[in-house]
Amino acid sequence: MIGLIDCNNFYASCERVFNPELEGKPIGILSNNDGCVIARSNELKPLVPMAMPAFKIPPHIKKQITLLSSNYELYGDMSQRVFSIVQDYIIDTELYSIDEAFLHLQHQRNPVEYCRNLRKIIRQSTGIPVCVGIAPTRTLAKIANHIAKKKVGSQGVYYLDPNASDFIEQLEQLPISEIWGIGRQLSAKLSNMGIRTAWQLRNFDAHFIGKQFSVVLERTILELRGIACIELEDIHTPKKNIMTSRSFGKATNNIDDLHDVIRLHASRGAEKLRTQQSLAQAILVFLRTNRFGEQQSQYHPSIVIPLLYPTNDTRHIITAAQEGVCRIFKEDYSYQKAGVMMLDIVDQNKRQLDFFSQTEDTETKTRSNQLMSTLDTINKKMGRNTISFGGINTNAQWNLKRDLLSQRYTTRWDELPVVKMM
DNA sequence: TGGGAAACT
DNA sequence: AGTTTCC
Secondary structure, rough: OOOEEEEEHHHHHHHHOOOOOOOOOEEEEOHHHHEEEEEEOOOOOOOOOEEEEHHHHOOHHHHEEEEEOOOOHHHHHHHHHHHHHHHHHHEEEEEEEEEEEEEOOOOOOOOOEEEEEEHHHHHHHHHHHHHEEEEOOOOHHHHHHHHHHHHOOOOOOOEEEOOOOOOOHHHHHOHHHHHOOOOOOHHHHHHHHHEEEEEHOOOOOOOHHHHHOHHHHHHHHHHOOOOOOOOOHHHHOOOEEEEEEEEEEEEEEHHHHHHHHHHHHHHHHHHHHHOOOOEEEEEEEEEEEEEOOHHHHOOOOOEEEEEEEEEHHHHHHHHHHHHHHHOOOOOOOOOOEEEEEEEEEEEEEOOOOOOOOOOOOOHHHHHHHHHHHHHHHHHHHOOOOOOOOOOOOOOOOOOOOOOOOOOOOOOOHHHHOOOOOO
C-alpha cells in the first residue's frame, strides 16, 4: 500500500506557525520578485486564482488579504522538520517535493490509524497540518489525499480502496484535471473526446491513449485501475540537463552585473552536477530582456559553450559561462533575466573515455575533485555561499525583489521569534 | 506577470 | 534548437 503525505497549503501554513494572527485569514505567497501568487490559504482560494500576477489583483480584494514574499529558507527548514519526523516513523519514505512524500505502508497493521497518529505528532511538534492519502498506486494515493483534504470526518487520512463501494462514486466526482500528471492542455484535449471524470478515463482504452498521447498517460490509466506502474525511480533518476536562472529585481545593462549573476548561476549549476554525481560536456548561457515590456526592443540571446572535457569543476564552468556572456552581450539592451544550463550530462562514475576527446590528467582531476568536495562540505555545514568564487554582492540592484518577506525564524539567530511573557 | 525539467516538433 | 507542457 502507498501513502502520500502532503502538507496543507504548505507555504501559508509555515507563515502561520510563526504569525498566528494569520490563522483563518486569506493569505497568499508570491513568487520570486513578488511576481505572482504561487500559494494560497483556503480562504484566499475563492478570491484569487492560482498564478495571478500580484499587480492584477483588484484593489478591493487586495486590501482584505495578506500577501507575503516567498521565504524559501523558512519553508525549506520547516520541510526538513516535518519529514524527519515522517522518516522516523516510516522508514520506507520517498521525498517527492518540498511538501510531499510517498510512504510504503507494508508493516502497519492499521495504516489509517497509524497515519492519523503520525499526523497528530507532526502537527504538535511543527505546527504544520498535513493530510495522508492511502491507496494501492501512487496516482490513486494522490487522489486519496485530495479526498482526505476535503471530506469532513476523514480526520486528515483517507483510504481509497478500488474494491470498496464508494470507489466509483469518488472517481466520478473527480474532474480529470485533478489527476496527477494531467494539466490544463491535456484535460482540454481529453474533454474534447468526452472524457471529463477520472472514472471515464479509468475505463477508456489505455492502449489507444498510449498511442494517441503518451506512455505516461497510458500508465496513469492503469494506475487508476489499481495497477501500480509508476515507480519513483522515474523521479529520482539524474537530470539530463540542469538549469539555474532568475529574473532580476531590476533590469540592468551593466556587463559587470551580468558577469556577477552568471557566475552565481554557473556555481549553482556546478554544485547541482556534483550532488547528482554528473559531469557536463557543454553549457548554455542566456540573457533576456523583459518580455512584457512591449515598447522596448527585445533581445533573447543564448549560446552553447562546449567544455574541453566533461567536468563539474566550478572554476571551469564559471570560465566558460563568463566567455558566453562576453559573446552574446550587447550594451544597448536592458536585461531582465539570465541563466546557465548544464548540457550533455554524463555520469561521473562511468565516464566514457573517447580516444579523440581530451581528458584531464589524473592528478589534475583528483585535485579538482578534492577542492570541490571541500568546498561543498564547508558550504553544506556553514550555509550556502560561505565560500564562493568572487564573492556575493548582496546589495546588487539585480537581486530579488522581496518587499513582503517574513523573518527566517528557524535558521537565523538574529531573526528568532520573540516571546513576551506578561 | 516564477523556476525548472522533459517531451515534442 | 526552439516550443510546448507540466508542476
